Amino acid sequence: DTEVTQTPKHLVMGMTNKKSLKCEQHMGHRAMYWYKQKAKKPPELMFVYSYEKLSINESVPSRFSPECPNSSLLNLHLHALQPEDSALYLCASSQTGQPFDQLFFGSGTQLSVL
Amino acid sequence: EDQVTQSPEALRLQEGESSSLNCSYTVSGLRGLFWYRQDPGKGPEFLFTLYSAGEEKEKERLKATLTKKESFLHITAPKPEDSATYLCAVEGETSGSRLTFGEGTQLTVNP
Numbered sequence: 001d002t003e004v005t006q007t008p009k010h011l012v013m014g015m016t017n018k019k020s021l022k023c024e025q026h027m028g029h030r031a032m033y034w035y036k037q038k039a040k041k042p043p044e045l046m047f048v049y050s051y052e053k054l055s056i057n058e059s060v061p062s063r064f065s066p067e068c069p070n071s072s073l074l075n076l077h078l079h080a081l082q083p084e085d086s087a088l089y090l091c092a093s094s095q096t097g098q099p100f101d102q103l104f105f106g107s108g109t110q111l112s113v114l
Numbered sequence: 115e116d117q118v119t120q121s122p123e124a125l126r127l128q129e130g131e132s133s134s135l136n137c138s139y140t141v142s143g144l145r146g147l148f149w150y151r152q153d154p155g156k157g158p159e160f161l162f163t164l165y166s167a168g169e170e171k172e173k174e175r176l177k178a179t180l181t182k183k184e185s186f187l188h189i190t191a192p193k194p195e196d197s198a199t200y201l202c203a204v205e206g207e208t209s210g211s212r213l214t215f216g217e218g219t220q221l222t223v224n225p
Contacts, residue, residue: 108155
């Protein structure tokens with residue numbers, strides 16, 4: 001199994017809603033990532049978890065809250081988002097999070113904030 | 115600061131018409147240069163990692179090469195299913211597992 005599974009595929013939420021994005025992998029990878037991608041732009045790194053500990057937080061606003069319950073699961077909790085947060089949110093995993101690691105990406109959650 | 119510039123932004127080819135995509139980079143101590151393919155509405159799919167100048171890697175109709183300043187993705191006799199956005203990314207010695215992506219080249223192959 002070489003898949004990273006993200007749910008839901010699409011999400012529409014209002015600015016006062018609370019929602020969560022979920023990501024799962026069963027490749028035994030110990031590093032998991034959240035990226036944000038706007039249309040026709042490259043992915044931007046948000047968070048990295050390495051061995052279930054948050055190792056990188058790219059100064060992301062607190063309305064985005066990551067959680068890594070175990071080595072296979074990664075969540076992104078969303079609260080009080082702004083319309084400019086609408087984007088494709090990508091989860092990725094890699095073997096260890098060390099240099100040269102190949103990233104495996106999920107298909108993403110297309111988020112629209114109204 | 116690591117920088118990646120990809121050209122052209124968009125490329126239209128006829129089926130069978132070979133061409134190359136360019137990725138120019140500036141990085142403090144290259145650890146790796148990565149090529150990904152991304153289809154609309156999907157996550158990037160890994161293609162190649164190149165580590166040092168002179169290295170080449172091939173996969174089906176794709177061949178990636180690396181010099182000290184740039185990488186090329188050569189597409190030989192492309193097919194319509196090769197249509198996608200191709201992303202180049204670098205990891206430098208000071209980047210701490212962060213990839214710096216280029217803006218991508220959107221490739222369209224017409225039948």
